[in-house]
Amino acid sequence: MAEPLLEFRDVRAGYGDSVVLDGVSFSVAEGAGMALLGRNGVGKSTLIQTIMGFTQFLSGTIVWRGREIQTVKPHLRARLGIGWVPQERDIFRSLTVEENLVVVARSGAWDVARVYDLFPRLKERRENKGNQLSGGEQQMLAIGRTLMTNPTMLLLDEPLEGLAPIIVEELGESIRKMVREAGMTLMLVEQHAEVALEMTDSAIILERGRIVHEAPSQELVNDQATLDRYIGLNISA
């Protein structure tokens, strides 16, 4: 088997004195998509932030392309090719849409034109300031801004949360297109399990800081019992 792109080995991490991730191990192959599922508060966002280096790292190993990175500073991890799109979106409000895109851009396959091609709405809003955007547009901009850094792996934290159904559809289509065409490695946190499973190859389910289930997405989408047990509602089979 080829060397995984990202691997967690028995990682424990949290904030201050509290341990949120309690011995997490998994690996993602380059070009693959992994869904990260679980109820609210089980540590999904903490896991994402631990990949970036924003949590208190306690023990274990994080390996990126065969190299241990748990002591590497967050901005250098980003430069290794990890692109995080946060749940809060965190658009730079006083910058225009286009400025948000170019401000941290690094050269590569993704440029402004390609991001506009993926999200035509952003092109219409290119002169608008970050604080004049709807929730869906902010999410598109947050994804586009991260793509502009030309990451190898994209961490998408609940991209569809709080959006109107019609926007969910539009954005979901764009994300699918992006994954299909760019062959990007993806880690997708999502409350809507059926959406996440459809877009990914494999899935892990987190509960109280541990991985309690790991399966191919195709298999899990039909495993109603497991989904009910760990995620509860939110699944329309």
Added chain:
Amino acid sequence: MEPKSWIRARARISPYEIVFWIAAAVIPFVFFEHYLSLAASVAVAALFCISLDLILGYAGIISLGHAAFFGIGAYTAGILSARGWGEPISGLALAAAVSALAGYIVSFMIVRVQHLALLMITLGLSFLMTELAITFDQFTGGSDGLQGIDTWKLLGIWKFSLWGHTAYAYAISVLFILFLLARRIVHSPFGLTLEAIRENPVRTTALGAPNRGHLQKIFVISAAFAGVAGALLAQVSETVSPEALGFQRSAEIAVMLILGGTGRLYGAILGAIIFMVARDQISGFYLQYWYFWIGLILIFVVLFMPRGILGGLERLARIGRRS
């Protein structure tokens, strides 16, 4: 388009700017010949104000001790001149270098703290420098100020006279050149990143920007700008006293910037013009009431024009265009 060329294309010079600079170069000579010395000190204040705008307006680093770098520049140029080398332009260059070095040393502390701690560190720095200037009186002349500064002819041609023709031409030229440099910096990808860091440092880190490196860099640049402003004042007034480093000067420059409007460079210039001219005019009649008026104006501007006078004018212009 490549991101960098795209950012460059955004920084075009507007016709208003050209008109402004021509007016700034000509009007004082033609209409206010008796006020050329004042005009020179306005230009010095504007340059100092721009240096504060670079860190406060663009990078969000608030400072109550920026006069420390102004004073270091002033003393560097002053001492150099008093010890026998009065050539002004090399004096400015040395002042810039020494202030930048001081800024570099201080920057390691600055980028590690925020908010109140930042205010206290910069304030402490200002106190410290003032005391040092008073204590080392064999170099600085102590609290009486530095004596014996003699500024040579500008470019070996123009003498600095009492009337201030050379002083103003010199000050406005330096201001203009450094303004262009500042403008270039804030419109560069680096400048845009500073704005993003000011807004959300965690996000810029997550996207791969080295925040501390960027903040240190702009702090050093700002310190050099402040040092040049201080050196200009020392050269045209041929005197430096410890108040050049003091809290009052730091506070005044912050007031000018807040009045004019932060994060737009021209706000710094406008603030300096309003503050310096108003002080000159008001204190001519009622010296003791000067702080009363400036206090009143400051409260009014902060309450009703949170983006400063220039920001307020821009807003009015936008409303005017819409209706």
